[in-house]
Amino acid sequence: MRARPLRGPGVRHTWIPMAVAAVLMVAISLVALCTGPVAIPPSQVLGTLLAHVPLLHFHTDTPAIDQAIVWQLRAPRVVLAGLVGAMLASGGAAYQGLFRNPLADPYLLGVAAGAGLGATIEIVYGGDSSALLPVFAFVGGSLAVAATYLIGVAGGRRAWGRSIVLAGVAVAALLTAIQTYLQQRDQEQIRQIYDWILGSFSVASWSDVTRVLPYIVVSAAVLLAHRRMLDVLRVGEEEAGTLGIHPARTRLVVVAAATLGTAAAVSVSGLIGFVGIIVAHTVRLTAGASYRIIVPVAMVGGAAFLIGADLVARTVQAPAEVPIGVVTACIGAPFFLVVLVSRRAARGVGVGES
Amino acid sequence: MTRLGTVIRLAERRGARDAGPPGGSAVVELDALTVHLGGRAVVEAISASVGRGEWIGLIGANGAGKTTVLRAVAGLVEHEGAVRLDGKAAATMSRRERARSVAYVPQSPELPADMSVFDYTLLGRTPHIAYLAVESSDDLAHCTRLLERLGLADLAHRQLSTLSGGERQRVVLARALAQEAPILLMDEPTSALDLAHRVQTLEIVDELRREWGLTVVSALHDLTLAGQFVDRLLLLAAGTVAACGTPTEVLDESVLSAAFGCAVRIIRTDDGELVIAPRRSNGSSATPVCFVNPRSLSPTRPPPETGVHDEEAR
Numbered sequence: 001m002r003a004r005p006l007r008g009p010g011v012r013h014t015w016i017p018m019a020v021a022a023v024l025m026v027a028i029s030l031v032a033l034c035t036g037p038v039a040i041p042p043s044q045v046l047g048t049l050l051a052h053v054p055l056l057h058f059h060t061d062t063p064a065i066d067q068a069i070v071w072q073l074r075a076p077r078v079v080l081a082g083l084v085g086a087m088l089a090s091g092g093a094a095y096q097g098l099f100r101n102p103l104a105d106p107y108l109l110g111v112a113a114g115a116g117l118g119a120t121i122e123i124v125y126g127g128d129s130s131a132l133l134p135v136f137a138f139v140g141g142s143l144a145v146a147a148t149y150l151i152g153v154a155g156g157r158r159a160w161g162r163s164i165v166l167a168g169v170a171v172a173a174l175l176t177a178i179q180t181y182l183q184q185r186d187q188e189q190i191r192q193i194y195d196w197i198l199g200s201f202s203v204a205s206w207s208d209v210t211r212v213l214p215y216i217v218v219s220a221a222v223l224l225a226h227r228r229m230l231d232v233l234r235v236g237e238e239e240a241g242t243l244g245i246h247p248a249r250t251r252l253v254v255v256a257a258a259t260l261g262t263a264a265a266v267s268v269s270g271l272i273g274f275v276g277i278i279v280a281h282t283v284r285l286t287a288g289a290s291y292r293i294i295v296p297v298a299m300v301g302g303a304a305f306l307i308g309a310d311l312v313a314r315t316v317q318a319p320a321e322v323p324i325g326v327v328t329a330c331i332g333a334p335f336f337l338v339v340l341v342s343r344r345a346a347r348g349v350g351v352g353e354s
Numbered sequence: 355m356t357r358l359g360t361v362i363r364l365a366e367r368r369g370a371r372d373a374g375p376p377g378g379s380a381v382v383e384l385d386a387l388t389v390h391l392g393g394r395a396v397v398e399a400i401s402a403s404v405g406r407g408e409w410i411g412l413i414g415a416n417g418a419g420k421t422t423v424l425r426a427v428a429g430l431v432e433h434e435g436a437v438r439l440d441g442k443a444a445a446t447m448s449r450r451e452r453a454r455s456v457a458y459v460p461q462s463p464e465l466p467a468d469m470s471v472f473d474y475t476l477l478g479r480t481p482h483i484a485y486l487a488v489e490s491s492d493d494l495a496h497c498t499r500l501l502e503r504l505g506l507a508d509l510a511h512r513q514l515s516t517l518s519g520g521e522r523q524r525v526v527l528a529r530a531l532a533q534e535a536p537i538l539l540m541d542e543p544t545s546a547l548d549l550a551h552r553v554q555t556l557e558i559v560d561e562l563r564r565e566w567g568l569t570v571v572s573a574l575h576d577l578t579l580a581g582q583f584v585d586r587l588l589l590l591a592a593g594t595v596a597a598c599g600t601p602t603e604v605l606d607e608s609v610l611s612a613a614f615g616c617a618v619r620i621i622r623t624d625d626g627e628l629v630i631a632p633r634r635s636n637g638s639s640a641t642p643v644c645f646v647n648p649r650s651l652s653p654t655r656p657p658p659e660t661g662v663h664d665e666e667a668r
Binding site: 100225226227228229231232234235236238239241242243244245246288289290292 | 448450451453454458460463465470480486487533
């Protein structure tokens with residue numbers, strides 16, 4: 001008798017959460033492209049987008065000024081927010097799996113503190129041009145995680161997860177202290193530093209997109225490819241080893257990918273918090289507990305979430321902009337409490353368990 | 355189990371015993387296996403071999419080295435001496451290759467609370483799935499058949515945290531069996547189970563071993579069950595082999611008393627099975643407990659009032 005495959009609850013309909021996330025992403029993107037000081041109807045937005053598809057030779061009668069608004073101002077902003085959201089959400093999901101800790105987010109190992117210090121150094125010492133700011137932020141974030149990783153590994157392989165998280169806390173504290181010191185010494189720049197820390201897509205351009213795209217694409221591809229490995233690692237280092245994988249090597253690859261992608265993302269967006277936690281947990285609660293589903297769905301859902309958050313950030317107090325970090329935190333903090341309460345209520349498990 | 359069934363099983367086992375090692379085709383070979391943990395030799399120069407389709411039970415007091423031997427075979431601890439799997443030096447095998455030939459059921463497996471039984475079983479397919487690939491429909495079908503075979507099909511969608519102890523043990527076994535490894539290592543597979551579930555779990559292992567020709571090495575606390583199920587026993591004391599042989603050879607009052615540092619009584623039932631019972635130092639039994647340094651293995655014999663009659667067992 002040929003066995004009919006039984007599949008896990010989240011496995012049977014993998015396409016449903018993915019489809020919901022994708023529809024949300026497209027719908028929110030379209031709203032974001034239409035909305036702004038100048039309202040542009042969806043038909044003209046679509047016409048403009050089609051006109052920019054190579055080889056299609058689509059002709060639109062949308063006024064040139066509206067085309068410029070859609071293509072030069074709003075589209076890069078939507079795309080950049082989508083890329084950053086996808087990266088932060090999937091990086092968060094990957095870290096939660098890797099460290100078997102539901103509180104893990106992509107900033108766990110100090111990438112935010114390192115990027116913050118790098119950005120502050122550039123703003124304080126870099127002169128008027130801020131062209132190098134993303135480079136400094138990227139390098140700062142990557143170096144911080146490398147330091148955390150080396151210290152954590154030196155702390156012993158057995159307690160890998162714990163020692164590396166503690167190392168992350170220490171490295172982040174040290175770098176934040178240095179960053180605060182630099183910032184206090186140079187109070188004229190304080191507003192610029194805060195603007196960067198709270199995050200914004202207000203100056204997003206296609207050049208920002210092309211700058212971070214390679215990192216985010218590579219890193220997202222690596223995380224996607226490791227989605228099943230994240231499930232395997234959930235049984236712990238030793239048992240995962242008896243299943244034929246090298247846990248330490250696998251973890252290093254995932255950490256490296258998540259770090260490069262996250263550092264690239266924050267270098268153009270600033271430190272946007274909570275995306276990695278809320279999106280991953282929403283997916284976990286609705287689509288199932290397997291990382292085979294969580295990673296890809298969180299990627300698309302994270303893009304939808306951050307495009308939406310950016311839309312709120314630039315419309316709620318128009319013409320002024322609210323920092324996007326404020327928007328995500330305002331949604332994220334209450335949501336996070338709800339997740340915690342529901343997890344405890346549902347299974348009576350502690351926060352540390354995953 | 356009917357009386358007839360027991361007789362047949364015993365007869366079959368005796369047949370397997372005669373064909374098995376020492377001698378025959380050894381699937382697991384330990385050659386002067388020594389393991390140092392924290393600067394102390396936990397396992398010292400153990401040599402043993404396990405034949406194809408054989409079930410070997412590791413017995414011995416806590417700390418005698420049972421778990422360490424299993425972990426060495428599974429490739430989880432560094433060791434001196436050689437471990438050969440199916441004639442091949444384990445040290446030269448890749449992790450993946452090793453995972454295809456040895457499946458390991460730890461004593462306290464890590465069970466992710468919200469993972470489904472099916473997804474957990476699927477983890478066992480890891481050595482057969484390319485590193486960055488996802489499971490194929492064959493892998494899914496394999497796990498489905500396995501869960502049905504183990505009577506777990508109805509639990510496939512349940513989260514691991516909602517299972518009873520007996521169900522958990524079977525699910526962990528399912529994950530190990532999903533590896534399709536010819537060698538199954540189990541560390542105290544029944545220690546958390548009640549009597550009925552202990553027997554049930556071991557019966558399943560025994561059935562599958564016969565069906566699929568598995569070679570089983572398991573550490574067992576329950577000496578009576580060990581005597582009922584395994585082909586040969588390896589009695590460890592302080593990291594060395596204190597005795598090795600058929601259950602009737604090893605389950606001897608003086609040998610066990612010396613190795614466990616506690617007086618035991620061996621009772622033979624009507625159908626020839628051995629029951630190992632401790633003797634209390636006061637109360638019903640008059641025999642005092644003898645505390646023996648296991649390493650010395652001095653034969654402090656308790657009085658032979660209910661002695662074993664080896665002739666009967668032959």
